[in-house]
Amino acid sequence: MEYEVVIGLEVHAELSTKSKIYCSCTTEFGGEPNTHACPICIGMPGVLPVLNKKVVEYAVRTGLATNCHIAQFSKQDRKNYFYPDLPKAFQTSQYDIPICSSGHIDIEVEGRTKRIGITRIHIEEDAGKLIHDDQQSASLIDFNRCGVPLIEIVSEPDMRSAQEVIAYLESLKAILEYIDVCNCKMQEGSLRADVNLSVRPIGQKEFGTRTEMKNLNSFKAIVRAIEGETKRQIEAIEGGADVLQETRRWDDVKGISYSMRSKEEAHDYRFFPEPDLMPIVIDDKWKQEIEESLPELPEVRKKRYISEFGLPNYDASILTGSKVLADFFEEAVKKFENKKAVANWIMGDLLRLLKEKEMEVEKIPFPAEYISKLVMLIDKGTISGTIAKKVFEKMFDQNRDPEIIVKEEGLEVLSDENTLVVVVKKVLQSNSPSVEDYRKGKQRAFGFLVGQVMKETKGKANPKIVNRILKEELEK
Amino acid sequence: MELCELTIHEMNEFIKHKKVSAVEITKSFLRRIEKIDFTIGSYLSVLGEDAVKRAVEVQKRIDKGEVNSYLSGIPVAIKDNICTEGIKTTCASKMLQNFVPPYNATVIKKLLEEDAVIIGKLNMDEFAMGSSTENSYFKLTKNPWDIDRVPGGSSGGAAAAVAANLTAFAIGSDTGGSIRQPASFCGVVGMKPTYGVVSRFGLIAFASSLDQIGPLTKDVTDCAIVLNSITGYDPMDSTSLNFKYPDYTKALVNDVKGLKVGIPKEYMGNGLDSEVKTAVLEAVKVLKQLGAQCEEFSFSLTEHAIAAYYIISSAEGSSNLARYDGVKYGYRAEKFSDLLDLYKKSRSEGFGTEAKRRILLGTYVLSSGYYDEYYKKALQVRTLIKNEFDEAFEKYDVVLGPAAPTTAYKFGENADNPLGMYLGDIYTVSANLAGLPGLVVPCGFDSKGLPIGLQLVSKPFGESTLLKVGFSFEQNTDHNKKARIRGELEYGI
Numbered sequence: 001m002e003y004e005v006v007i008g009l010e011v012h013a014e015l016s017t018k019s020k021i022y023c024s025c026t027t028e029f030g031g032e033p034n035t036h037a038c039p040i041c042i043g044m045p046g047v048l049p050v051l052n053k054k055v056v057e058y059a060v061r062t063g064l065a066t067n068c069h070i071a072q073f074s075k076q077d078r079k080n081y082f083y084p085d086l087p088k089a090f091q092t093s094q095y096d097i098p099i100c101s102s103g104h105i106d107i108e109v110e111g112r113t114k115r116i117g118i119t120r121i122h123i124e125e126d127a128g129k130l131i132h133d134d135q136q137s138a139s140l141i142d143f144n145r146c147g148v149p150l151i152e153i154v155s156e157p158d159m160r161s162a163q164e165v166i167a168y169l170e171s172l173k174a175i176l177e178y179i180d181v182c183n184c185k186m187q188e189g190s191l192r193a194d195v196n197l198s199v200r201p202i203g204q205k206e207f208g209t210r211t212e213m214k215n216l217n218s219f220k221a222i223v224r225a226i227e228g229e230t231k232r233q234i235e236a237i238e239g240g241a242d243v244l245q246e247t248r249r250w251d252d253v254k255g256i257s258y259s260m261r262s263k264e265e266a267h268d269y270r271f272f273p274e275p276d277l278m279p280i281v282i283d284d285k286w287k288q289e290i291e292e293s294l295p296e297l298p299e300v301r302k303k304r305y306i307s308e309f310g311l312p313n314y315d316a317s318i319l320t321g322s323k324v325l326a327d328f329f330e331e332a333v334k335k336f337e338n339k340k341a342v343a344n345w346i347m348g349d350l351l352r353l354l355k356e357k358e359m360e361v362e363k364i365p366f367p368a369e370y371i372s373k374l375v376m377l378i379d380k381g382t383i384s385g386t387i388a389k390k391v392f393e394k395m396f397d398q399n400r401d402p403e404i405i406v407k408e409e410g411l412e413v414l415s416d417e418n419t420l421v422v423v424v425k426k427v428l429q430s431n432s433p434s435v436e437d438y439r440k441g442k443q444r445a446f447g448f449l450v451g452q453v454m455k456e457t458k459g460k461a462n463p464k465i466v467n468r469i470l471k472e473e474l475e476k
Numbered sequence: 477m478e479l480c481e482l483t484i485h486e487m488n489e490f491i492k493h494k495k496v497s498a499v500e501i502t503k504s505f506l507r508r509i510e511k512i513d514f515t516i517g518s519y520l521s522v523l524g525e526d527a528v529k530r531a532v533e534v535q536k537r538i539d540k541g542e543v544n545s546y547l548s549g550i551p552v553a554i555k556d557n558i559c560t561e562g563i564k565t566t567c568a569s570k571m572l573q574n575f576v577p578p579y580n581a582t583v584i585k586k587l588l589e590e591d592a593v594i595i596g597k598l599n600m601d602e603f604a605m606g607s608s609t610e611n612s613y614f615k616l617t618k619n620p621w622d623i624d625r626v627p628g629g630s631s632g633g634a635a636a637a638v639a640a641n642l643t644a645f646a647i648g649s650d651t652g653g654s655i656r657q658p659a660s661f662c663g664v665v666g667m668k669p670t671y672g673v674v675s676r677f678g679l680i681a682f683a684s685s686l687d688q689i690g691p692l693t694k695d696v697t698d699c700a701i702v703l704n705s706i707t708g709y710d711p712m713d714s715t716s717l718n719f720k721y722p723d724y725t726k727a728l729v730n731d732v733k734g735l736k737v738g739i740p741k742e743y744m745g746n747g748l749d750s751e752v753k754t755a756v757l758e759a760v761k762v763l764k765q766l767g768a769q770c771e772e773f774s775f776s777l778t779e780h781a782i783a784a785y786y787i788i789s790s791a792e793g794s795s796n797l798a799r800y801d802g803v804k805y806g807y808r809a810e811k812f813s814d815l816l817d818l819y820k821k822s823r824s825e826g827f828g829t830e831a832k833r834r835i836l837l838g839t840y841v842l843s844s845g846y847y848d849e850y851y852k853k854a855l856q857v858r859t860l861i862k863n864e865f866d867e868a869f870e871k872y873d874v875v876l877g878p879a880a881p882t883t884a885y886k887f888g889e890n891a892d893n894p895l896g897m898y899l900g901d902i903y904t905v906s907a908n909l910a911g912l913p914g915l916v917v918p919c920g921f922d923s924k925g926l927p928i929g930l931q932l933v934s935k936p937f938g939e940s941t942l943l944k945v946g947f948s949f950e951q952n953t954d955h956n957k958k959a960r961i962r963g964e965l966e967y968g969i
Contacts, residue, residue: 039578043805044579045565045572045799046558046565046579046679050711050712080794082798271842272792276681276684
């Protein structure tokens with residue numbers, strides 16, 4: 001039987017506000033354990049929370065950027081459960097009236113556009129971190145993360161493959177970066193996703209029983225977990241067993257998941273309105289102010305790159321997928337017409353080098369204008385494409401202006417005919433077997449001889465002129 | 477007369493005119509505490525030397541003429557659920573017996589800014605859950621009028637200390653009557669202000685939407701003085717109210733002419749002790765003679781208030797007390813096998829019976845499947861009670877009645893009957909549910925010589941109205957004078 005997988009996502013994004021959600025402690029990542037903590041965020045007896053207005057603003061920004069309805073009136077609720085990383089023994093969250101609801105974002109998979117529904121976006125506080133010390137067989141608690149503001153973005157079960165999930169996450173990540181509410185570093189846990197997944201025979205209308213998968217720390221882990229869980233559920237059904245509604249934990253190293261708790265063991269969170277906080281009121285004026293402050297969103301920017309710059313869809317997608325990259329690109333082409341060539345250098349050599357050196361896009365080590373200068377040098381015929389690659393690497397490693405690199409290192413194309421004739425003659429003399437081959441009609445030998453000339457000139461010779469002189473000399 | 481028998485305003489006169497020093501006053505209270513608190517048991521901790529040191533500092537400022545506050549050099553004692561920096565704050569619970577807050581509650585900051593001298597922390601029912609102070613983990617507090625009887629609760633230590641001249645005034649908290657009922661039992665003045673006018677920052681929460689800090693004093697004038705000091709907007713408390721706070725001492729006017737007083741007939745019916753009823757009706761007579769218009773009306777939701785109160789307060793309490801799990805906060809069991817066992821043992825051993833009862837009740841009413849039936853319904857009743865008060869205050873300036881159905885009862889009398897104990901809160905909980913201010917003043921004694929309290933409730937921010945009525949009543953009767961304990965009582969030690 002053919003099966004279809006049905007996936008919905010719960011994404012937690014840490015907001016990049018300066019201070020925490022209910023106190024003035026810093027939200028900075030890292031820091032010695034328990035140094036970014038105060039009586040309020042560690043829930044000391046007697047303390048009270050005061051909501052950080054920026055948190056509401058960031059949630060509204062996200063809601064508006066994902067086409068959500070913004071509630072004029074919403075409230076916060078307590079989610080009660082015991083765990084050592086939660087010193088108050090309840091998490092302040094939002095239950096039945098979230099700030100944002102009924103939105104969507106459009107994703108693109110294999111050239112098709114698909115709309116993914118956003119059920120809701122609500123604000124809540126993060127918990128601390130447990131560190132298990134096996135040597136002392138003790139568990140330690142770091143409260144630095146307690147009270148760091150989060151938004152939880154819940155999608156509709158609209159995704160049908162791992163590919164769609166990744167496209168959704170890429171789009172969502174781009175939006176969050178564009179509107180500057182989250183730094184989206186999965187490795188630091190500032191963006192986390194739980195996957196709700198079920199399978200059903202193709203054509204069946206009802207959903208199958210779903211599981212919730214936690215502990216997914218990278219896009220790769222998400223893909224593997226989706227594939228693993230899909231397989232597990234199909235095998236269960238085919239083997240005549242039931243899929244149980246449960247929460248599972250993905251072990252990416254072993255490539256398998258474990259049951260964490262069944263539906264019966266699920267917590268009864270006993271949600272109730274947080275009595276220490278007032279309702280959240282978002283009036284039209286405030287909403288409008290936030291809306292007007294939103295930057296151009298990735299979807300719009302992509303369309304502009306296609307229509308305004310004439311870039312192909314693929315290039316536009318890659319460049320606008322990251323705000324930093326798109327900003328860098330636009331800076332580079334500000335006063336420069338050959339946009340496609342700049343795009344190629346960014347998508348090709350730049351991204352390759354960043355990846356090789358495990359650097360983030362934020363850390364591009366040279367100014368954007370260097371790329372346009374480099375392309376200009378090629379376009380004017382000052383340097384060859386081969387040399388340009390070497391110049392680019394130097395530019396990247398040393399943050400030097402390509403014009404200076406070319407001048408100081410004498411990398412200009414060698415176009416002087418007299419010089420080239422001397423080089424060609426020398427090559428022909430020392431490669432008489434190849435000359436013989438060419439004369440017998442072997443075209444490959446011509447290429448070899450061109451190569452030898454280039455080698456002799458350290459790649460600087462103007463290939464067009466070399467071709468012509470070589471032909472002339474061989475025909476003599 | 478001993479210094480410790482004076483009111484704040486009387487002491488202030490002496491201090492102002494340099495007749496006595498803050499140090500002498502503080503020492504007078506410390507001597508008295510040493511002498512009789514062994515019997516009364518109102519304090520959980522006494523700040524002997526520290527209080528004297530503080531009084532010396534304050535006196536230096538007074539000598540320099542730097543201080544101009546009613547509370548300069550006046551000793552105050554604090555209920556032990558209000559955080560005091562560097563001073564143990566236990567909530568009278570084994571759970572927090574070693575908790576020393578690293579910060580001061582806003583109300584403490586305000587008192588210190590006015591140069592009051594904190595002399596100790598007061599006994600209470602564990603986590604303010606109770607009406608007799610019998611639920612303290614540490615000790616019983618005796619009613620100064622009859623040491624075989626309870627002082628009321630949960631601010632029993634506060635009421636007893638004020639009554640027995642063990643402090644000039646006390647700061648308590650009132651979630652369902654915890655200031656007003658003990659004030660009534662001990663013959664002192666107690667006020668629960670409007671929800672939101674005194675910051676709750678630093679008050680260890682029982683039921684956040686009902687808790688309110690307030691003063692227990694020897695007379696109504698003192699009550700106004702303390703209100704001036706402790707009220708005000710606090711950005712640290714999101715439920716704090718930002719408006720122009722009045723000078724409450726301006727309300728101390730002997731005039732109730734034309735005042736409209738409503739008496740809920742449900743407050744005067746079944747379950748009310750006949751001697752208490754007589755005293756309250758006498759008070760009505762006095763107000764009438766002074767020109768007030770008094771009439772009965774029906775407060776039909778009275779019988780539902782107790783149920784709504786116990787559901788809401790227990791629900792919030794179960795959540796507020798969840799942090800005492802032996803991990804970061806609260807007593808930790810010595811031996812445990814795993815995390816769940818740590819939670820279970822620490823909470824079983826650390827909480828007393830009444831706290832456990834309310835945690836269970838609160839957890840139950842919030843559970844899925846029961847939420848709508850209990851918690852949500854209780855919130856609806858709460859709204860209806862607010863509405864019924866709104867209607868009443870369209871007609872009346874104050875709602876008058878008894879503070880409690882009886883006078884102080886004997887130890888153990890209600891201890892095994894939690895429901896009976898809960899019903900004793902019938903006249904006080906409505907004000908908390910509706911967020912209204914309530915004032916209790918002495919209005920006589922029963923035949924056993926036990927004080928009786930009169931309760932006045934007004935609309936939100938009606939503290940000044942209450943003070944005016946209370947002050948007039950005090951000026952035109954001798955109840956307050958009779959309720960002031962003078963000299964050494966012969967306690968059967």
